[in-house]
Amino acid sequence: MTGAVMTADEIAFMSVAELGQAYRSGSLSPVDVVRVSIQRLERLEPALRAARSASRPLIAASSD
Numbered sequence: 686m687t688g689a690v691m692t693a694d695e696i697a698f699m700s701v702a703e704l705g706q707a708y709r710s711g712s713l714s715p716v717d718v719v720r721v722s723i724q725r726l727e728r729l730e731p732a733l734r735a736a737r738s739a740s741r742p743l744i745a746a747s748s749d
Contacts, residue, residue, distance in 0.1 A: 696718060697722065708748045
């Protein structure tokens with residue numbers, strides 16, 4: 686990520702239009718958003734019990 690630092694919660698609640706603008710400006714990349722989303726899921730998952738698994742190695746390999 687470049688530019689101003691955003692929190693995971695700020696990124697999580699960005700609209701599609703805001704994400705598109707951030708991608709175009711280079712302040713975020715789709716890979717950044719996926720990584721932050723996975724970290725947020727891992728932090729919240731024990732309370733949510735909403736996801737079966739997050740395949741971090743598979744996601745990391747596909748972002749290269």
